[in-house]
Amino acid sequence: MRVVSDSEVEEIVPVREVVEAVERGYAAVTSGKAVMPVRSRMEIKEYLGDVLLMPCYVPEFNIYSLKIVTVYPKNVEKNLPTVSATVVILNPETGEALAVAEGRVLTGLRTGAATAVGVKYLARRDSRYVGIIGCGYQAKWQLLALTAVMKPEKIIVYDIVEEKAREFVNRMSSLLDCEITQSLSGEQLARVSDIIITVTTSKTPVVKREWIKPGTHISAIGAYTPEMAELDPALVANAKVVVDSREAAREEAGDIIQAVNRGLMKWDDVYAEIGEIILGWKKGREDEDEITIFKSVGLAVQDAAAAKVLLNHLKTK
Ligand SMILES: NC(=O)c1ccc[n+]([C@@H]2O[C@H](COP(=O)([O-])OP(=O)(O)OC[C@H]3O[C@@H](n4cnc5c(N)ncnc54)[C@H](O)[C@@H]3O)[C@@H](O)[C@H]2O)c1
Incomplete structure (x- = not known):
C-alpha cells in the first residue's frame, strides 16, 4: 500500500485530468452509476472534534474511496490545522487498501474541478474577466482548475482581509500567465466580472x-451549511441554479435554503444537477443574458475522481 503526502499529490496529479474525471463522476452519480451514501458525521465530544466520512464507489473508475475530514476548532491553540483530510483508496474487487493519501491537495483539486466543470457548461464562451472572492487555501486551486478549461483575459481578486488578497495576487502572478489585479470591494469586482467564484x-x-451584469456565471463554493450563504437570496431566486446534487443541496446549500425559506423560490425552481447537463438530459446555458449559478457543496464522487487520477499516476511512476 502506498502512503502519499500532499506534496507528492501536488507534484504528480495533473489538474486537467482531475477536471475530466470529476465531470465523469458527476455524470455517474446523476445516472445512478455510482454508490455514494450521504456523508455521515461523528462527534468526538472530549476534544470538541467533528469527523465527517465521505465514502464512494464508482464502478467505471474501479475504485472505492473514503475521505475522512476532521474539524478540530481547538487546534488553533496548539498551532495545528483545524481541518485535516485523509483519503483511503481501496480495490473494490478485493477490498484491499491500495493507497492512503493526505487529502488537502486532493480536496483543492477536486473543488477547483467543480468550478471548472460548471464554467464549461454554464459560462458564456466569450467570458473574459474572472473575479474571485475569498483568497484562502481553496482559491489557488479554483484558478488552477479554471485556467485548465479557459484562458481569462484578466483575473480580479478580493478578500475581506486586504493583505491576503495582495499576497494572493503576488503568488498567483508567478503561477499563471494572465493579468491578475486586486479589487478593493466585492461590488467593484462583481460589476465587471463575466465569471465570479x-x-x-x-x-x-x-x-x-x-x-x-446580465450573462454572468457564478460558482458558489464556500457555503456548506444552512446558516451560511455567499449569495444574496434575491440573486439566487432570479438565476438559473444548477447544483452538484439536489439531495445534498437540500441539506447543506445555505445559499438556496435561505432563498427558499424566505419564500423567494421553491426547490422545484432548481434547474438541474450538473450531471443532467453533462449527460445531455438538459441544456446548459441557453442565452447570452441569463445569470447562471453553479452551487456545489462538495460530493464524495469528486474525491473518488481525484483519487482515481492519483492512482493512475502512482502506477505509472
Ligand atoms: N464546495 C466544496 O466542495 C468545498 C470544498 C472545500 C472547502 N469548501 C469551503 O470553502 C470555503 C473556503 O475554504 P478555504 O479552505 O479556502 O478557507 P480559508 O479559511 O482558507 O479562506 C477563506 C477566505 O475567505 C475570506 N473571507 C471570509 N469572509 C469574507 C467576506 N465576507 N468577503 C470576502 N472574503 C471573505 C477570508 O478572509 C479567507 O481568506 C470554506 O467555507 C470551506 O468549507 C467548500
Whole structure:
C-alpha cells in the first residue's frame, strides 16, 4: 500500500485530468452509476472534534474511496490545522487498501474541478474577466482548475482581509500567465466580472443581485451549511441554479435554503444537477443574458475522481 503526502499529490496529479474525471463522476452519480451514501458525521465530544466520512464507489473508475475530514476548532491553540483530510483508496474487487493519501491537495483539486466543470457548461464562451472572492487555501486551486478549461483575459481578486488578497495576487502572478489585479470591494469586482467564484467562509452574502451584469456565471463554493450563504437570496431566486446534487443541496446549500425559506423560490425552481447537463438530459446555458449559478457543496464522487487520477499516476511512476 502506498502512503502519499500532499506534496507528492501536488507534484504528480495533473489538474486537467482531475477536471475530466470529476465531470465523469458527476455524470455517474446523476445516472445512478455510482454508490455514494450521504456523508455521515461523528462527534468526538472530549476534544470538541467533528469527523465527517465521505465514502464512494464508482464502478467505471474501479475504485472505492473514503475521505475522512476532521474539524478540530481547538487546534488553533496548539498551532495545528483545524481541518485535516485523509483519503483511503481501496480495490473494490478485493477490498484491499491500495493507497492512503493526505487529502488537502486532493480536496483543492477536486473543488477547483467543480468550478471548472460548471464554467464549461454554464459560462458564456466569450467570458473574459474572472473575479474571485475569498483568497484562502481553496482559491489557488479554483484558478488552477479554471485556467485548465479557459484562458481569462484578466483575473480580479478580493478578500475581506486586504493583505491576503495582495499576497494572493503576488503568488498567483508567478503561477499563471494572465493579468491578475486586486479589487478593493466585492461590488467593484462583481460589476465587471463575466465569471465570479465565491470561496469564502462568510455567513452573509458577498455578492448582491444589483451588482451582477446580465450573462454572468457564478460558482458558489464556500457555503456548506444552512446558516451560511455567499449569495444574496434575491440573486439566487432570479438565476438559473444548477447544483452538484439536489439531495445534498437540500441539506447543506445555505445559499438556496435561505432563498427558499424566505419564500423567494421553491426547490422545484432548481434547474438541474450538473450531471443532467453533462449527460445531455438538459441544456446548459441557453442565452447570452441569463445569470447562471453553479452551487456545489462538495460530493464524495469528486474525491473518488481525484483519487482515481492519483492512482493512475502512482502506477505509472
Ligand atoms: N464546495 C466544496 O466542495 C468545498 C470544498 C472545500 C472547502 N469548501 C469551503 O470553502 C470555503 C473556503 O475554504 P478555504 O479552505 O479556502 O478557507 P480559508 O479559511 O482558507 O479562506 C477563506 C477566505 O475567505 C475570506 N473571507 C471570509 N469572509 C469574507 C467576506 N465576507 N468577503 C470576502 N472574503 C471573505 C477570508 O478572509 C479567507 O481568506 C470554506 O467555507 C470551506 O468549507 C467548500
